[in-house]
Amino acid sequence: xxxxxxxxxxxxxxxxxxxxxxxxxxxxxxxxxxxxxxxxxxxxxxxxxxxxxxxxxxxxxxxxxxxxxxxxxxxxxxxxxxxxxxxxxxxxxxxxxxxxxxxxxxxxxxxxxxxxxxxxxxxxxxxxxxxxxxxxxxxxxxxxxxxxxxxxxxxxxxxxxxxxxxxxxxxxxxxxxxxxxxxxxxxxxxxxxxxxxxxxxxxxxxxxxxxxxxxxxxxxxxxxxxxxxxxxxxxxxxxxxxxxxxxxxxxxxxxxxxxxxxxxxxxxxxxxxxxxxxxxxxxxxxxxxxxxxxxxxxxxxxxxxxxxxxxxxxxxxxxxxxxxxxxxxxxxxxxxxxxxxxxxxxxxxxxxxxxxxxxxxxxxxxxxxxxxxxxxxxxxxxxxxxxxxxxxxxxxxxxxxxxxxxxxxxxxxxxxxxxxxxxxxxxxxxxxxxxxxxxxxxxxxxxxxxxxxxxxxxxxxxxxxxxxxxxxxxxx
Amino acid sequence: xxxxxxxxxxxxxxxxxxxxxxxxxxxxxxxxxxxxxxxxxxxxxxxxxxxxxxxxxxxxxxxxxxxxxxxxxxxxxxxxxxxxxxxxxxxxxxxxxxxxxxxxxxxxxxxxxxxxxxxxxxxxxxxxxxxxxxxxxxxxxxxxxxxxxxxxxxxxxxxxxxxxxxxxxxxxxxxxxxxxxxxxxxxxxxxxxxxxxxxxxxxxxxxxxxxxxxxxxxxxxxxxxxxxxxxxxxxxxxxxxxxxxxxxxxxxxxxxxxxxxxxxxxxxxxxxxxxxxxxxxxxxxxxxxxxxxxxxxxxxxxxxxxxxxxxxxxxxxxxxxxxx
Numbered sequence: 001x002x003x004x005x006x007x008x009x010x011x012x013x014x015x016x017x018x019x020x021x022x023x024x025x026x027x028x029x030x031x032x033x034x035x036x037x038x039x040x041x042x043x044x045x046x047x048x049x050x051x052x053x054x055x056x057x058x059x060x061x062x063x064x065x066x067x068x069x070x071x072x073x074x075x076x077x078x079x080x081x082x083x084x085x086x087x088x089x090x091x092x093x094x095x096x097x098x099x100x101x102x103x104x105x106x107x108x109x110x111x112x113x114x115x116x117x118x119x120x121x122x123x124x125x126x127x128x129x130x131x132x133x134x135x136x137x138x139x140x141x142x143x144x145x146x147x148x149x150x151x152x153x154x155x156x157x158x159x160x161x162x163x164x165x166x167x168x169x170x171x172x173x174x175x176x177x178x179x180x181x182x183x184x185x186x187x188x189x190x191x192x193x194x195x196x197x198x199x200x201x202x203x204x205x206x207x208x209x210x211x212x213x214x215x216x217x218x219x220x221x222x223x224x225x226x227x228x229x230x231x232x233x234x235x236x237x238x239x240x241x242x243x244x245x246x247x248x249x250x251x252x253x254x255x256x257x258x259x260x261x262x263x264x265x266x267x268x269x270x271x272x273x274x275x276x277x278x279x280x281x282x283x284x285x286x287x288x289x290x291x292x293x294x295x296x297x298x299x300x301x302x303x304x305x306x307x308x309x310x311x312x313x314x315x316x317x318x319x320x321x322x323x324x325x326x327x328x329x330x331x332x333x334x335x336x337x338x339x340x341x342x343x344x345x346x347x348x349x350x351x352x353x354x355x356x357x358x359x360x361x362x363x364x365x366x367x368x369x370x371x372x373x374x375x376x377x378x379x380x381x382x383x384x385x386x387x388x389x390x391x392x393x394x395x396x397x398x399x400x401x402x403x404x405x406x407x408x409x410x411x412x413x414x415x416x417x418x419x420x421x422x423x424x425x426x427x428x429x430x431x432x433x434x435x436x437x438x439x440x441x442x443x444x445x446x447x448x449x450x451x452x453x454x455x456x457x458x459x460x461x462x463x464x465x466x467x468x469x470x471x472x473x474x475x476x
Numbered sequence: 477x478x479x480x481x482x483x484x485x486x487x488x489x490x491x492x493x494x495x496x497x498x499x500x501x502x503x504x505x506x507x508x509x510x511x512x513x514x515x516x517x518x519x520x521x522x523x524x525x526x527x528x529x530x531x532x533x534x535x536x537x538x539x540x541x542x543x544x545x546x547x548x549x550x551x552x553x554x555x556x557x558x559x560x561x562x563x564x565x566x567x568x569x570x571x572x573x574x575x576x577x578x579x580x581x582x583x584x585x586x587x588x589x590x591x592x593x594x595x596x597x598x599x600x601x602x603x604x605x606x607x608x609x610x611x612x613x614x615x616x617x618x619x620x621x622x623x624x625x626x627x628x629x630x631x632x633x634x635x636x637x638x639x640x641x642x643x644x645x646x647x648x649x650x651x652x653x654x655x656x657x658x659x660x661x662x663x664x665x666x667x668x669x670x671x672x673x674x675x676x677x678x679x680x681x682x683x684x685x686x687x688x689x690x691x692x693x694x695x696x697x698x699x700x701x702x703x704x705x706x707x708x709x710x711x712x713x714x715x716x717x718x719x720x721x722x723x724x725x726x727x728x729x730x731x732x733x734x735x736x737x738x739x740x741x742x743x744x745x746x747x748x749x750x751x752x753x754x755x756x757x758x759x760x761x762x763x764x765x766x767x768x769x770x771x772x773x774x775x776x777x778x779x780x781x782x783x784x785x786x787x788x789x790x791x792x793x794x795x796x797x798x799x800x
Contacts, residue, residue, distance in 0.1 A: 101739075105758045108545045134545055227636065238741040240759070292635050293653020295742030301634075310636055442759035443567075446744065453655040453743030468567050472760075475541070 036087065045380050052153060053088040053375070059150075060368040061090030067357070068096045068110070069122035070103040073319055074183040074355040077390030078376060085375055091368050100124065101240050104438065111136050111362065119363035120372065123179055125168035125354045125431050126240065126441060132171065132178040133435035138359040138366060140177045149367045155378050157394075164352040164417050164424070165393045172264065172433050179356035180377050183391040185319035186350045186416030187249050188409060189339040190303075192312045192332060195222065195229065203339045207250065210313070210342050211286050217312045218289040224309055231289035233311035235302040236452040242298055243449035244441045246315055247279055248430035249351045252423055253344025254279040258444075259469075261427040265434055267469030269462055275346065276465070280451045280458035287452045295453035307332060315341070317353065318416060319391040321409035326389075338412035340419055350419035351430040354393070436472055443468035531774070537767035544761040551763075558768040570769070572744060573752040574776075580659065580734075580748055581727040584666040585720055591667065592674025593712075597704070599675070600682040611679065614672040622669070626736025629665045633737075653738075655745040662734050662746055666727065674719055681715040682708060713791045721784035728777050749773050 036057075038050045045053075069075040075097060082093050096118070098106055104127045110117050111134075123131060131137045146152050158166070165181035189210075191203065195217065204210035214231030222229040236243050251258060256275025260266040269276050287294040291305045299317060306314035307323065307330035318338075327333045341350055357376065359369045375381065382397045386407065392398050398417075404410050423429075432440060443465055451461040481489075538558055542551035562570045595614075599607055617625070632639040633652035643650055652661040685708055693703050731750035734740065740751035747755075749769065757766035 112545060112547070130545070236742065237739055238743060238747075239739040242739075242741075292651035293742065295655065296653040296658065296738050298739075305635070308636060436761065439760050442755065446755075449741050450743035453741065453745060455655060455743040455745070464567065471565070471567060 038088070041084065041088065044384070046155070048153075049155060049378070049380055050088070056089045056091070056150075056368070056371045060365070060371065063090075063365050063368040064092045064094060065119045065365055065369055065372060066094050066096065066117055067120035067122065068098070068103060068107055068118045070100040070124075071097055072100065072122075072355060073322060073389040074391070075122060077385045077388040078182060078357075080388035081376075081381060081384050085372065089368075089371070089375075091372065093372065103127070104130070107131070107136070108134075111360075116360070116362035118360050119365045119369045121358050121360055122182075123169075123356055123358050124241075125352075125356075126437055128169050128179055128356065128358065129171075129431070129433040129437050130435050131358065132176075136361055137178045138361045138363070140180070140359070143359075143370050144177065148370070150370045150374070153374065153378075155380065156374055157379055160379065160394045160396050161377075162352075162393055162395050162398070162417060164420050165354040165356075167424070168352060168354040168431070169356050169358070179358035180373050181354040181356045181393045182376060183319055183385065184352055184354040184393050185317040185391060186352055186413055186420055187246065187315055187341055188318045188321065188412050188416060189341060190306055190314040190316060190321075190324060191337050191339065192229075192335050193337045194335045195312045196337070203337070204342045206342050207253070207282055207344050211282065211289075214286050214289040214313060222312075227309050229309065230291045230305075230311050232286055232313045232315070233291045233297070233302045233305040234283075234287075234294060234315045235297045235299050236283070236287065236295040236449050237298045237301075238295075238446045238449035239298065240438065240441060240445065242445050243295070243447075243452065244445035245299075246283060247444060247448045248441075249341070249349070250282065250344065251276055251279045252349040252426070252428040252430075253341075253346050254282065255344065255346035257428070258430070258440075259432050264427070264429060264432050265473070267440075267466055267473060269466040269469070273462055276462045277458045278345075280448055280461050283448065284451050284454065284458060295449050318409055318413040319355070321407070321413075322386075322389045322391075325407070325409075338409040340412050340415040347422070348419050349423035349426075349428055350416045351423060351428075352417065352420045353431075436476060439472045440469055443472070534767050534770055534774075537763055538771045540764045540767075542763040544757055544763050544766075554764060558762075558764040561765065562768055562772070569744060569747055569752050570772070573747050573749045573769075574772075576659065576746065577728060577748045577750075577776075580663060580666070580730070581724055583663045584670070584727055585723050587663070587667045588671045588674050588723065589716065589720060591671045593678055593716075595671070595675045596678035596682055597708075599679055611676065614675050616672075617669045618672045620669065622730075622732035623736050625665060625669055626733040629661070629668075629733075630737050633661055653742065655742045658738050658742055658745045662737055665733055665737070666730075669733075670723060670726075673723065677715055677719045678712060681712045685711050714788060717784055717788040717791060721781060721788075724780050724784070725777060728773065728780070749776075 038045075038054075041050060069078075075095070079095060082095075086092055096106075103122065107118070107121055121131070121137075128137070132139075142148050143150065144152050144158065161181065162184065164186075165184035166177070168184070169179035169181065170177050189203070195201075196203070199217065199220065201213055201216070204213050216231075217229070218231035234246055235241070236246075248258065252275075254275045256272045256277075256279055257268055258276075260268040260271075291297075291311050294302070297305070299320065302314060303316045303320045303323065305311050306316070309331050321338065323329050324336050325333055330336075341348070357373050359366055359373070363369055376385075377393075379394060379396065382392060382394050383403070386392055386397065386403065391413070392403070392410065397403055398410050398414050431437060434440075447456070447461040447464045447468070450456045451458050456464070537551075539554060539556070540551045541554040541557065542548070562568045598604070599610065604610070629639075631637055634640065635651060635653060640650065640652065650657055652658065689707060690703055693707055698706075729750060730748065731754065734746050734748055734751055735754065738746045740747035740755065749772075753766050753769045753773065756762050756769055760766075
């Protein structure tokens, strides 16, 4: 009996050891000396690009790049095409993925603790100013101007990148560039074409019309397969990328502002209080005709409600459109229309938000890191990123009729970019480029969420935003 | 034949053979007095390094004006400004968070205790089919990571989630994601996850009560309720105090479930102290204020612990005086 038990223990231990050994990641192998077969890539990449990749392989093959990123369709698209990069160049990319709210904490802690673990960091436009003001990012100008080890290739074609995205990572103070946009977004109106047709509704041209439309749909009490279809879904969570997002876009069309238009730093919400209050009041009001719990929704909650047929409209980021069009994720794939945001009393404005990749100032593999972002950003990969759920940042890709037909949201996105350009011409920027930008955003986010949850009035929210921002500035 | 030497003879012989190095009586007394403390020195040093030093540093940080992300060299002494801000500023959420934290802790623990006790009593009945399986099953929620629990319940409580769906089938509609229901939602999750902790502890306590005492009381005509209230409960009281105290300590520092579910929202409906500390540090980047909030939380925790310990001692004294 004892003998059998010992045998069982021995066998179990052996299985456990083998299983654990299987869990240990394989050590990346050294790149093979023999040239790789690039014929499989011939239809996708030009000879010029393949020759460049071979040169990068000779110079940096065997290097491992560590990149910190946040969970986002952009990162998914990047990861999907990274295997090709690794195959072509012999440079391994290890992604350390966390969520949008945590990535900045993780990065700051990594740098301040002296660990300096990352060569590359994925950054949203709201995080980048803090990073570069604290000296965490490598300025890209010397690299882009061909003053460093790795040349900038013609196929990078910087001017083809939409300026609405590149300017998000360019300092307004001195014009230095700190990150490249891999994808970007504007706010779009997603709407159910079938419900609009059935109820004889037209795409709202103003925010007042949009409110009426949401109320009208909600009042119909539409039930589809046991689901109640509400008027609208959007994000309102008191966190980064939550309550602050829509307000910082619609505050300008409603006639408000956030910071002083000249210095882009001094809080000036009360200077145009009426507009700021009207924007929050509109959000609070329309939320009543939306899916219950909007004040708790993050972007993914908001779009999931739409994708699963619980809302007839949604104001969300254009970058989430591929998911809406993906039948594996969405039940409204063929029932969705895309439109730019409506106009407010002050006009029709939007904002761009970009998801970029930056080189860390402390990274030890800058040459390989620059080659990687150049390759990822190149025109050749733009369509591939699109195929894998990314969003285009190149004007040529967005204006391509084939892409417009295949990706119906691109046309609305371009219109949204025009709206953003109109906003920037008036110096209406939603992201102040100051080191404490996230502190500002936190104040907006919490107070807008509190207003949507009807804890405080829109007026109180605006006053809290002004006083909160004043307090932050006074401490600097 | 000579008698063998006695133990005392041998001791004397050894003492005489050894060089005279025995300490004097005074030194011996001194050594006896200080030796235990000397032995404790390494442990005290280690404890100071691991426990006291970080606590004191946190206390020190609470007096600084220091931004997260900047070096310590940029920190400035700010006196009581952080505490003053927390108490007087219109933007401060201290009192709101304190109120929510106490509500969260109080409601969760009372429900967990009552439910845990009821289930433990049921499981302690003489014939319970599959008692061990049930007890093991009850442990599962307690073993799960709070982040995982938060994610799981977030999906269940979605407006179109599983829980909402099943409640809808019986005509109950609860919008968990709204300001009205967010706090009850997280309390419910706490109860789901940690009631088993009370069940297991109290069940063990009930099993430890001698069956003879209960049988004797039954023979004397004591009713079931009387036996439970006057015999079982006094025995369980120390266990209830200790388990409740442990839960209070856990729940006051709670963060994961609320953060995963609602990040303190909607609005500020679930902004407990743990969330306020997180926001002050990572979103407002204010190490000083975050540390000041942590000091307040630590003080609150100490206060509650003290109250529980005092209550436990009093319960013991009452029990001892009753049995003597």
